Amino acid sequence: EVQLVESGGGLVQPGSSLKLSCVASGFTFSSYNMHWIRQAPKKGLEWIALIYYDSDNKYYADSVKGRFTISRDNSKNTLYLEMNSLRSEDTAMYYCAKSYYGFFDYWGQGVMVTVSS
Amino acid sequence: EIVLTQSPTTMAASPGEKVTITCRANSSVSYMHWYQQKPGASPKPWIYDTSKLASGVPNRFSGSGSGTSYSLTISSMETEDTATYYCQQWSNNSYTFGAGTKLELK
Numbered sequence: 001e002v003q004l005v006e007s008g009g010g011l012v013q014p015g016s017s018l019k020l021s022c023v024a025s026g027f028t029f030s031s032y033n034m035h036w037i038r039q040a041p042k043k044g045l046e047w048i049a050l051i052y053y054d055s056d057n058k059y060y061a062d063s064v065k066g067r068f069t070i071s072r073d074n075s076k077n078t079l080y081l082e083m084n085s086l087r088s089e090d091t092a093m094y095y096c097a098k099s100y101y102g103f104f105d106y107w108g109q110g111v112m113v114t115v116s117s
Numbered sequence: 118e119i120v121l122t123q124s125p126t127t128m129a130a131s132p133g134e135k136v137t138i139t140c141r142a143n144s145s146v147s148y149m150h151w152y153q154q155k156p157g158a159s160p161k162p163w164i165y166d167t168s169k170l171a172s173g174v175p176n177r178f179s180g181s182g183s184g185t186s187y188s189l190t191i192s193s194m195e196t197e198d199t200a201t202y203y204c205q206q207w208s209n210n211s212y213t214f215g216a217g218t219k220l221e222l223k
Binding site for chain 2: 035044045046047050057059061095100101102103104105106107108109110
């Protein structure tokens with residue numbers, strides 16, 4: 001059974017940093033591209049970052065480019081999202097997701113990040 | 118960036134009623150994918166590659182479309198179908214979602 005379990009969320013002040021983790025199991029993690037997708041409270045879904053299976057390529061939404069960094073450790077079956085210079089508009093539920101071609105076929109349960117003073 | 122516009126934003130349907138949700142792109146896309154989300158839960162994969170049902174999705178659901186216009190159809194609305202549905206496309210390592218259609222029971 002595929003499982004994606006996020007952790008690392010919490011309440012932080014504007015301008016601070018936070019690192020999210022997503023531990024994967026039930027599939028060959030090192031063979032698949034992985035993503036972070038977020039959802040602000042009562043809002044829609046926003047894709048924010050992609051990392052290829054081998055970490056050779058990374059892509060970001062304009063809203064987080066230069067502030068967020070996606071990475072992975074295939075030896076630990078873990079995906080990361082390092083978030084710097086956090087803003088109130090980054091407040092959201094953050095999901096990690098596995099993709100099969102362009103389709104997100106498995107999602108984690110999400111982790112909440114709240115940016116507030 | 119490809120922008121996806123879903124319509125309607127909100128709708129209500131009676132049990133047994135046929136439901137159609139539309140997703141239009143501002144440029145042609147090869148495929149459209151759909152997700153179902155219920156309050157407090159993660160999105161669930163629902164329809165992929167425009168018309169293929171994800172595992173466990175009832176066959177009263179179907180997807181169709183091409184180019185810039187796609188749709189999700191429920192042949193006969195059931196109570197359990199109340200949810201928000203999102204369309205999503207992928208092109209050139211960029212992914213976008215529609216704003217969602219909230220489907221309620223009338």
